[in-house]
Amino acid sequence: MALLQISEPGESPAPHQRRLAIGIDLGTTNSLVATVRNSIAVVLNDADGHPLLPSIVRYLADGSVQVGFAAEAQQARDAKNTIVSAKRFMGRGLKDVPYPENSPYDFVDAPGMVQIRTVAGVKSPVEVSAEILRTLRVRAEAALGISHGAASGEDGAGELYGAVITVPAYFDDAQRQATKDAAKLAGLNVMRLLNEPTAAAIAYGLDNAAEGIYAVFDLGGGTFDVSILKLSRGVFEVMATGGDSALGGDDFDHRLFCWVLERAKLAPLSDEDTRLMLSRARQVKEDLTNHVEARFNARLSTREIVDVVVNQQDFWDMSQTLVAKTLAPTRRALRDAGLAVADVKGVVMVGGATRMPHVQRAVGELFGQVPLNNLDPDKVVALGAAMQANALAGNRSSEEDWLLLDVVPLSLGIETMGGLVEKVIPRNSTLPVSRAQEFTTFKDGQTAMAIHVVQGERELVSDCRSLARFELRGIPPMAAGAARIRVTYQVDADGLMSVAAREATTGIEASVAVKPSYGLSDGEITRMLRDSFEHARDDVHLRALREQQVEGSRMVESVRAALAQDGDLLDAEERAAIDAAISALEKSMAGTDHRGIKVAIERANRATDAFAARRMDRSVKSVLAGRNIATI
Amino acid sequence: MNSPSDHFELFGLPRRFAVDLPALEKRYRDLQREVHPDRFSTAPVSEQRQSMEMATRVNEAYRTLKTPLLRVRYMLELEGGDVLAETNTAMPREFLMQQMGWREVLEEAAEARNAQRLDALDAQVGAELDATFADVEVALDARDGATSASLVRKLMFLDKLREEIGAAQERLEN
Incomplete structure (x- = not known):
């Protein structure tokens, strides 16, 4: 609880009280992990000194898994089982997969989210991403001196408190949920999903003491985001965001690949040769950043030799339409923010693909100023995530x-008559946000009602992404039109949606069953967890116990702090009830029954509900009275 | 201890149409610094829930007070006025004619992809909005509910039209 943090100005909590927290940039092409050490954010390298981990996972027949460089080295040889750019499949169906004809994978069309058949079985993109996250978690634990498996780090530096995982700002609910699931599967406590351009803005803004309106232009391996932020006295307020969650450096590689195929008049390629040619295309693209021409050279499995010279101008011409696709969302974001180009003080460039000179030029022309490139575009997101993780911890x-203060990137709406969308929460609303709607029944005695929630800007349901379909059940039978069902849609600080419903005349809470449209059922998550534990030779029960104990001690610690600060808000009876719940929780934590601890935590939460509400009111009042600690 | 009962009270501002925007923004930031979920990431679930509810409320109140049309509607609501009373949707004939004229211009300009004409229409409607806001401020401060309600309906028409002009401009750009 930050507002309880008692420390002198300019002084951090004592080192032994510091909680270990990390920021992870889970990228399409590369991933990174960073942390804050001695008040400075640093990227954590692997044992060989590499900061970047290629986001590539290879599944082997014996059930083992290779992640990163080892997998990358095998991608052309074992293309079918070596998954690259899994981020592009997160929360996506088979129909959303870009150029499946050039993809070597054996896709399985699962409801909502596509899966991939490998020698080690069918894998969801969530599992693939979890492997990458797990590798980074292990790297971070080693770097931070966390001895794994120890119940409490007596000689080590304690344990990993939590992580902030970045996502493209333009990720929708399904993509965010999939990312959060992957992190859970990798054994991470996710403190927050943070939008990539916002993470970059923190790193840039704090580094440069920037004030004013800034644009962050983030073109990564597979996603494009643009955010317009107002930086003012330590507040990072996102005014608008836009983008394309299926546009990135990969697409430039693909353009080049197609161009070379045509030039070299090649017959259709095998999966392995396709992979090889695509990674050559990436190489050539990178070479063309600093050279006016580059050689596209490859020896195919058919013994054919590909040897084509590509010059910068050719490459720019063939990919100009891709660059143009970044400019329209940028203009729209400015319009949404109610700003003109001249209002923007600086444009921060993020993501490896912004190294391309024609991208730099197009952005410079649009904003009428030279873009800012003084931070490493590959690292800035992870550094910002680490800073935020440190703060949240x-x-x-x-x-x-x-x-x-971030925003929801895409409008949320519900399906109405005729397959049309009625917007409920407009894009760029500041998070957290909620809106309520009232419905009524149209038949006598109707006890259930179906609601379909979609995300997107288009008017037709079929052009938007389906987020959830749910049924309201348990509506008390009444005459048609008499029931008043209030449905509340809430989007939290992670950008994730939840729904609650209540019948107003009787106060009956209608039960809401939200089926995530991306289709990871609870059963599937359990299976994945079991698989991953078997893989890690971990003990499921011990792990669950440990998690609940950690959760329990957090609870005890924070309630004690709250009581110390605001105990006067309670009368003796209320105080006794909370004390009892806390000591019951402590008692259960000494045992080995993780379910018992979970129940005790829930009870303690209920016991402190009213107290929490009063504390919240007190802090609001303190702002009104000008006694706000933060602004003194 | 009771929560502030309305948006103005939450922000410690007088209930008037003319809002001190810098003060509103400062209060907003001060409040979010206290109640935002990022301040509660190590707190128990009960406090996280409270934080999300309060931060949501602060966001909603800020949006309402910051946006002139939402602000006047909210003020009318607080006075017990009903903007959307079904018996009261008749608009002056003159206003409706003007609306129809503007909509024709919008359609033609969009059809002809005439950005200049769209911009000119946008400015015209914007000026009409400003003038109407000035009228509604007088009516609200005089507690004249009926006049306020009818002016607010006019504002809603104009706002909708402006939104459509914006959409047409956006289509032209892409």
């Missing part, structure tokens, strides 16, 4: 007392 000093 409660390690912030009063100088690091910034606040992020």
Whole structure:
């Protein structure tokens, strides 16, 4: 609880109280992990000194898994089982897969989210991403001196408190949920999903003490985001965001690949040769950043030799339409923010694909200024995520007392008559946000009602992405039109949606069963967890116990702190009830029954509900009274 | 201890149409610094829930007070006025004629992909909006509910039209 953090200005909590937190940039092409050490964000390298982990996972027949460079080295030889750019499949169906004809994978069309058949069985993109996250978690634990398996790190530095995982700002609910699931599967406590351009803005803004309106232009391996932010006295306020969650450096590679295929008049390629040619295309694209021409050279499995010279101008011409696809969302974001180009003080470039000179030029022309490239475009997102992770873990000093205000990237709506969308929460609403709608029944005695929630800007349901279909059940039988069902849609600070429903005349809570459209059922998550534990030779029960114990001690710690600060808000009876719940929780934590601890945590939460509400009111009042600690 | 009962009270501002925008923004940031979920990521679930509810409320109140049309509608609501009373949707004939004229211009300009004409229409409707806001401010401060409600309906028409002009401009750009 940051507002309870008692420390002198300029002073961090004592080192032994610091909680270990990491920021992870889970990228399409490369992933990174960073942390804050001695108030400075640093990227953690692997044992060989590499900061980047190629986001590539290879499944082997014996059930083992290779991640990163080892997998990358085998991608052309074992294309079918070596998954690259899994991020592009997160929360996506088979119909969304870009150029499946050039993909070597054996796709399985599962409801909502596509899966891939490998020698080690069918894998969901969530599992593939979890392998990458797990590798980074292990890297971070080694770097931070966390001895794994120890119940409490007595000689080590304690344990990993939590992580912030970045996602493209333009990711929809299904893609965000899939990312969060992957992190859970990798054994990470996700403190927040943070939008990539916002993470970059923190790193840039804090580094340069920037104030004013800034645009962050983030073209990564597979996704494009643009965010317009207002930076003012430690507040990072996102005013609008836009993008394309299926546009990135990969697409430039693909353009080049197709162009070379045509030039070299090649017959259709095998999966392996396709992979080889695509990675050559990437190489040539990178070479063309600093050279006016580059050689596309490959020896195919058919013994054919491909040898084509590509010059910069050819490459720019063939990919100009891709660059243009970044400019329309940029203009729209400015319009949504109610700003003109002249209002923008600086344009921060993020993502490896912004190294391409024609991207730099197009952005410079649009904004009428030279883009800012003074931070490493590959690392800036991970660094910002680490800073935010450090702050969320409660390690912030009063100088690091910034606040992020982010937005929902895509409008949320519901299906109405005729397959049309009625917008409920418009895009660029500041998070958290909620809106309520009232419905009524149209038949006598009707007890259920179906609601379909979609995300997107188009008017037809079929042009938007289906987020959830749910049924309201348990509506009390009444005459048609008499029931008043209030449905509340809430989007939280992670950009994730939840729905609640209540019949207003009787106060009956209608039960809401939201089926995530991306189709990872609870059963599937359990199976994946079991698989991953078997793989890691971990003990499921021990792990669950450990998790609940950690959760329990967090609860005890924070309630004690709250009581110390605001105990006067309670009368003796209320105080006794909370004390009882806390000591019951502590008692259960000494045992080995993880379910018992979970129940005790839930009870403690209920016991402190009213207290929490009063504390919230008190802090609001303190702002009104000008007694706000943060602004002194 | 009771929560502030309305948006104005939440932000410690007088209930008037003319809002001190810098003060509103400052209060908004001060409040979010206290209640935002990022401040509660290590807190128990009960406090996280409270934080999300309060931060949601602060966002909603800020949006309402910051946006002139939402602000006047909200003020009318607080006064017990009903903007959308079904018996009261008749608009002056003159206003409806003007609306129809503008909509024709919008259609023609969009059809002809005439950006200049769209911009000119946007400016015209914007000016009409400003003038109407000035009228509604007088009516609201005089607690004249009926006049306010009818002016607010006019504002809603104009706002919708402006939104459509914006959409047409956007289509032209892409």
